[in-house]
Amino acid sequence: MSWGGVPGWRSIASGAAIVLLGAGLLGGAFILSGLYNVAASSNHFDITNFIIRLTLARSVETRSMGIEPPPDLSDERLARLGARHFALGCAPCHASPSTSQNPIAAKMYPAPPPLSHAAEEWDAEELFWIVKHGLKFTGMPAWPALERDEEVWALVAFLERLPEMEGRDYAEFSGTGGERSASALTFAPDRALEETVEMCGSCHGDARNPPVHPLAPPLAGQKEAYLRRALSEYAAGRRPSGIMEPMAAALGPSQIEAVAQHYARASLSPPGTSVDADADAAARGQAIAMNGLGEDGIPACRSCHAAETSGQFPRLDGLPAEYIATQLSLFQSGVRAGSAYSAIMAPIARRLSKEQIEDVAAYFAARSPGDGTGDTAGSEASQ
Amino acid sequence: MIRVGRGGLLLALAFAATGCSGVQSALSPSGVEALTIDPLFWTSTWVGVVVTLMVVVVVAIALYGPKDWRARLGGNWLVVGGGIVFPVVVLTGLFIYGLLVMQAGALRSQEAGEGTVTITGKLWWWEVIYSGPNGEEVVSANELRLPVGRAVRLRLLSDNVIHSFWAPQIAGKLDMIPGRVNEVVFEATKPGVSRGQCAEYCGGAHALMSFYVVAMEEAEYAAWLQREAQPAREPATPEETRGRDLFFANGCGACHQVRGTEARSLIGPDLTHVGSRLSLGAAALENDPQAFARWIADNQHIKPENLMPPFRQFSDEELSALAAYLDSLE
Numbered sequence: 023m024s025w026g027g028v029p030g031w032r033s034i035a036s037g038a039a040i041v042l043l044g045a046g047l048l049g050g051a052f053i054l055s056g057l058y059n060v061a062a063s064s065n066h067f068d069i070t071n072f073i074i075r076l077t078l079a080r081s082v083e084t085r086s087m088g089i090e091p092p093p094d095l096s097d098e099r100l101a102r103l104g105a106r107h108f109a110l111g112c113a114p115c116h117a118s119p120s121t122s123q124n125p126i127a128a129k130m131y132p133a134p135p136p137l138s139h140a141a142e143e144w145d146a147e148e149l150f151w152i153v154k155h156g157l158k159f160t161g162m163p164a165w166p167a168l169e170r171d172e173e174v175w176a177l178v179a180f181l182e183r184l185p186e187m188e189g190r191d192y193a194e195f196s197g198t199g200g201e202r203s204a205s206a207l208t209f210a211p212d213r214a215l216e217e218t219v220e221m222c223g224s225c226h227g228d229a230r231n232p233p234v235h236p237l238a239p240p241l242a243g244q245k246e247a248y249l250r251r252a253l254s255e256y257a258a259g260r261r262p263s264g265i266m267e268p269m270a271a272a273l274g275p276s277q278i279e280a281v282a283q284h285y286a287r288a289s290l291s292p293p294g295t296s297v298d299a300d301a302d303a304a305a306r307g308q309a310i311a312m313n314g315l316g317e318d319g320i321p322a323c324r325s326c327h328a329a330e331t332s333g334q335f336p337r338l339d340g341l342p343a344e345y346i347a348t349q350l351s352l353f354q355s356g357v358r359a360g361s362a363y364s365a366i367m368a369p370i371a372r373r374l375s376k377e378q379i380e381d382v383a384a385y386f387a388a389r390s391p392g393d394g395t396g397d398t399a400g401s402e403a404s405q
Numbered sequence: 406m407i408r409v410g411r412g413g414l415l416l417a418l419a420f421a422a423t424g425c426s427g428v429q430s431a432l433s434p435s436g437v438e439a440l441t442i443d444p445l446f447w448t449s450t451w452v453g454v455v456v457t458l459m460v461v462v463v464v465a466i467a468l469y470g471p472k473d474w475r476a477r478l479g480g481n482w483l484v485v486g487g488g489i490v491f492p493v494v495v496l497t498g499l500f501i502y503g504l505l506v507m508q509a510g511a512l513r514s515q516e517a518g519e520g521t522v523t524i525t526g527k528l529w530w531w532e533v534i535y536s537g538p539n540g541e542e543v544v545s546a547n548e549l550r551l552p553v554g555r556a557v558r559l560r561l562l563s564d565n566v567i568h569s570f571w572a573p574q575i576a577g578k579l580d581m582i583p584g585r586v587n588e589v590v591f592e593a594t595k596p597g598v599s600r601g602q603c604a605e606y607c608g609g610a611h612a613l614m615s616f617y618v619v620a621m622e623e624a625e626y627a628a629w630l631q632r633e634a635q636p637a638r639e640p641a642t643p644e645e646t647r648g649r650d651l652f653f654a655n656g657c658g659a660c661h662q663v664r665g666t667e668a669r670s671l672i673g674p675d676l677t678h679v680g681s682r683l684s685l686g687a688a689a690l691e692n693d694p695q696a697f698a699r700w701i702a703d704n705q706h707i708k709p710e711n712l713m714p715p716f717r718q719f720s721d722e723e724l725s726a727l728a729a730y731l732d733s734l735e
Contacts, residue, residue, distance in 0.1 A: 314659065314670060314672065316670070316671060316672055317564065319528075319672055319712055320672075321656070321659030321660045321670060321672055322659055322670065325656040325658055325659030325670070326655070326656030326659060330654075331653075331654050331655070331656055332654045332655050332656075334718065335655075335656065362715075362716070362717035362718040363718060365714055365715050365717060366714040366715075366716060366718075367714075368714075369712070369714045370714065
């Protein structure tokens, strides 16, 4: 052998192999014996705890690099939307300024931490990463719809405001004030329609209040078949949304039917605090909506999105521009692709430029919700 | 030499056996221009065959011939005669013949054909606009009807990429170039149906961008054009009525025109008389009621990447109602 001159190497190598094999056998015997205590009732050793927490902190910091918070993160409306999801999706385990932690959740190990100071501990992008992806072996779930970053940001916007929030502020912010207790904020198939609708209205607005945020569109006067389909698609996970999927799944078919009927007949909600629409954009959007753009292969929106067409085609008049633009970009990116109807809309949305999307959204947002009757494509072109 | 002649015969048989006389074959000319191109093709082909045989014979002699024959081939005369003089004479002759055929075609294109048809290459279908009995525009698609024995001027356009319009039985191919109008004169010599094809790669569904050419006797053509200029007929049965209602409720008019109704978008093919056309989807499917149903729900499999979205929301009953309505648009 060429390394016969250094006889020590062979002994060291075989010694190391014996040690590794022995350690492997002992470790295997320990695991198979069942002696390790996996009980949530007993704590980790301090050193185990230290290593786990260090690993977690480093992982979150490294993996959240490069995430850019959206410009509207400080928008109070966004935080209000996030607060409503917090009350339903987070507070049951993490508690809130107006509720104490559920004793069952408190006995999880690790116990879900109170989030009142999360924003001081983590940057916005780190919070975003944790809320979106969840944490392994902690019970913290990932966001149900990983494609919907804008929803995750709503929650982060709320968490950023949470440190300064007292119990009463929180109740007002999350829509859990008044007679509604936090525990009432659950959907159930046997709940009375008025209560269910009151909860929908908490985000989507009702006859008195505008929607809390443009991403939660007003529902009154929407077509019944479309509402039914939208809720069924959310419930079946075919239309991704971390906020709407759990709500729709809790409703059940008969409640979905009743809610859809209710909103199709409901009187219109007052308009939201809309930003002054750009009249030029709305005029350009009107040209697209009424006549389409033949040279780009873009048909007139109004051919389908009008009162007298199929009940499966939603009414768009009076919907917030931000909602319409977001949905069109979801069609473009293939996120909304779970139904026969999205197969129609997606190729058309992909033909629209970013400016054209904004123009069309401005046009529909500037219309009042009752419009769109007897107003199909081309009727303005002929004037 | 006899054996070689038999080989040439086999070649001719092979052409016939591979279906060269089909609906889309330049070897079955039924138009004036195709009839002038046809002898050019056969002349070139047979000249090529004869030259090849001559080369084969000379090579065979050079390899296996008697000694004195081989010695005779070794002279300069073969290089000068067979390598320079013969090709120059033959190729010049063919070139001049080709120029004469082209010139004849160009001259015919300058003659004003009676009646003009404007054909625009779309992605991936053909918009065909006739001038109607009263000079009005009659929009149709994916089919060209011609009167037998009358020269018709075609204006070829494109509003997107370069296509090439080729109806092999009637005439040679001519490109459709965005921003230009190319003109060609078509004259069918006998009634019948032939097929054409886009002959310039133009993107995704290029291979299925075809059309039918229907040559008809003059009187029949005039009657057809008269009918084609009419608005769409009203639905006659409850099923057709239901089909029409579905057509409008589902926004088909956003892209299609049915003259006489509120559907008047020209993004997709005009459907005013789609029931009387021979094919659907630019000759992707033979036209029958089932084809309509298949096309509406499943067009992305029939013709991948075509610009019409699939409409999969319909039940079988709704699809047959829609098909009944569209089929009734004759």
